Amino acid sequence: MVDAGVEALVCEPPVLEGRTVSLGYAAVAGERRLHEFTEVVELPGTLDHVDPAVRDGVLRLLSLAASLSYAKAFAPVPVAVPGGVTTRERRFLVELAGNGLGEFAYVNDLPAVLDTEVLGPELPEPGPTAGPGPGVPERLLVAVGGGKDSIVSIEALRAAGHEIGLFSVNSYAPIEATAEVAGVALATVRRRLDPHLFELNAAGAPNGHVPVTAVNSLLAVLTALALGHDTVVFSNEASSSFGNVAWHGRTINHQWSKGLDFERLLRDSLPAGAPTYVSLLRPVTELRIARRFADHTAYHRVFTSCNRAFKLRESDRTSWCADCPKCQFVFLCLAPFLPREALLDVFGGRDMFADGSQLTGFLELLGTDGLLKPFECVGEPDECRVAVSLLREHPDWRDHPFLARPELAGVTATAAERDRVFAFREGEHLLPPALETVARAV
Numbered sequence: 001m002v003d004a005g006v007e008a009l010v011c012e013p014p015v016l017e018g019r020t021v022s023l024g025y026a027a028v029a030g031e032r033r034l035h036e037f038t039e040v041v042e043l044p045g046t047l048d049h050v051d052p053a054v055r056d057g058v059l060r061l062l063s064l065a066a067s068l069s070y071a072k073a074f075a076p077v078p079v080a081v082p083g084g085v086t087t088r089e090r091r092f093l094v095e096l097a098g099n100g101l102g103e104f105a106y107v108n109d110l111p112a113v114l115d116t117e118v119l120g121p122e123l124p125e126p127g128p129t130a131g132p133g134p135g136v137p138e139r140l141l142v143a144v145g146g147g148k149d150s151i152v153s154i155e156a157l158r159a160a161g162h163e164i165g166l167f168s169v170n171s172y173a174p175i176e177a178t179a180e181v182a183g184v185a186l187a188t189v190r191r192r193l194d195p196h197l198f199e200l201n202a203a204g205a206p207n208g209h210v211p212v213t214a215v216n217s218l219l220a221v222l223t224a225l226a227l228g229h230d231t232v233v234f235s236n237e238a239s240s241s242f243g244n245v246a247w248h249g250r251t252i253n254h255q256w257s258k259g260l261d262f263e264r265l266l267r268d269s270l271p272a273g274a275p276t277y278v279s280l281l282r283p284v285t286e287l288r289i290a291r292r293f294a295d296h297t298a299y300h301r302v303f304t305s306c307n308r309a310f311k312l313r314e315s316d317r318t319s320w321c322a323d324c325p326k327c328q329f330v331f332l333c334l335a336p337f338l339p340r341e342a343l344l345d346v347f348g349g350r351d352m353f354a355d356g357s358q359l360t361g362f363l364e365l366l367g368t369d370g371l372l373k374p375f376e377c378v379g380e381p382d383e384c385r386v387a388v389s390l391l392r393e394h395p396d397w398r399d400h401p402f403l404a405r406p407e408l409a410g411v412t413a414t415a416a417e418r419d420r421v422f423a424f425r426e427g428e429h430l431l432p433p434a435l436e437t438v439a440r441a442v
């Protein structure tokens with residue numbers, strides 16, 4: 001069993017040596033260090049030329065964000081930063097832990113995690129934050145997840161004539177293949193969690209989801225600094241800001257660090273001089289993204305949205321499993337925009353609508369009978385209902401027995417509901433004008 005006596009997870013100052021960042025943590029009881037961890041990050045370029053105030057400010061945020069992987073193993077515990085934190089840093093971590101660990105808290109029934117404390121002396125603020133940035137992006141670093149969303153961003157930015165580079169955390173086949181099809185250089189950060197964490201997990205430590213996009217975002221900001229990009233572009237969509245379930249006075253959202261609140265929080269926390277951080281697809285829904293992605297046929301054979309393709313251990317990875325909420329969602333949302341054969345090609349010839357064991361999953365996505373929206377990167381029930389209504393008019397799908405099932409009898413969408421799902425969300429984004437124009441074309 002894992003020690004029950006851990007009183008805090010101590011976050012050490014991050015150490016930068018060449019291109020390597022070491023993030024140190026210790027689980028402590030009083031003066032005793034019961035467990036020590038070092039997470040190691042290899043950057044694709046050096047930070048030697050970067051203003052130390054900016055570089056250190058971003059490294060400190062990274063070390064706070066990454067601490068949650070280890071803190072969760074002893075939850076609920078405070079995170080202690082003996083060297084001190086600024087008000088902004090404290091707020092960053094309190095918000096990130098309280099919301100980004102929401103699913104973990106819910107699944108493990110540990111509501112105290114929602115109020116994780118950050119201990120440590122108060123440091124003076126070093127200066128203003130990066131805020132909205134200069135507004136005219138010139139060299140963009142596009143984070144690639146291997147799925148449809150980042151591909152839509154790559155192609156939209158390219159069509160608008162922007163200069164882009166690509167970025168990934170660790171190497172995955174769909175990400176590398178995406179970069180190859182795009183014909184754009186990919187800068188990769190290597191991130192290695194401390195293996196002792198996995199030993200603790202195997203021994204029964206509390207485990208669950210972490211706000212991984214927060215860590216990926218900070219790694220992208222560091223990479224942009226190293227390689228001279230002024231803007232970091234993520235492809236987080238409107239739907240990611242909506243949660244799964246209300247619990248202990250909070251909305252628990254699997255995708256919290258993909259949402260608009262996190263985007264705002266990070267921009268308000270990054271030091272002035274850091275690259276601008278934006279999410280290009282923020283004002284559009286997953287269904288609108290899927291409609292655009294259907295046009296990018298060159299990528300249809302290489303992309304994978306199924307999260308099982310992105311496990312840390314290579315031997316655990318599969319491509320499309322055709323048996324999870326993400327596969328169900330992408331199958332449903334691409335179907336209205338592709339010929340049947342083209343969709344089945346993506347899924348290795350499998351027709352998920354014909355597989356009766358997937359029905360409950362589809363009904364969860366549709367929000368029927370108060371079923372819980374799955375803890376996965378999936379869109380809103382409204383989008384799924386619009387997808388079903390479009391399938392009822394699609395020549396390749398309208399006669400499919402799936403649509404005739406009694407459980408789907410009432411599933412439809414009015415013209416107004418369709419318009420709402422495909423509408424550009426005015427004002428619900430943080431894009432500078434040049435990128436807002438790009439997003440409108442998606």
Ligand SMILES: CC(=O)N[C@H]1[C@@H](OP(=O)(O)OP(=O)(O)OC[C@H]2O[C@@H](n3ccc(=O)[nH]c3=O)[C@H](O)[C@@H]2O)O[C@H](CO)[C@@H](O)[C@@H]1O[C@H](C)C(=O)N[C@@H](C)C(=O)N[C@@H](CCC(=O)O)C(=O)O
Pocket residue numbers: 069070100193197201207208209210211212213214215254255256257258307308310311312313376377378
């Ligand atoms: C690939 C995946 O979906 N993993 C989730 C899964 O973990 P699993 O054990 O099946 O595999 P691994 O990812 O290889 O993780 C091994 C252990 O390591 C822990 N861990 C991993 C990354 C990290 O930063 N810190 C960690 O402590 C992890 O807990 C495992 O014990 O189930 C886990 C529990 O629910 C999930 O936390 C794993 O999710 C990964 C962190 C992950 O990268 N997931 C993304 C595909 C993902 O879910 N993205 C969200 C964005 C959510 C956000 O707010 O950022 C999305 O697309 O919606």
Ligand SMILES: Nc1ncnc2c1ncn2[C@@H]1O[C@H](COP(=O)(O)OP(=O)(O)OP(=O)(O)O)[C@@H](O)[C@H]1O
Pocket residue numbers: 142143144145146147148149150151167168169170213216233234235236258304305306377
């Ligand atoms: N390993 C990674 N490295 C860098 N960025 C990533 C990584 N995984 C995800 N991202 C970023 O986070 C965003 C959200 O991830 P998500 O998995 O939802 O998107 P996706 O892979 O582009 O598309 P899909 O929704 O089809 O999976 C991505 O669009 C990308 O910007």
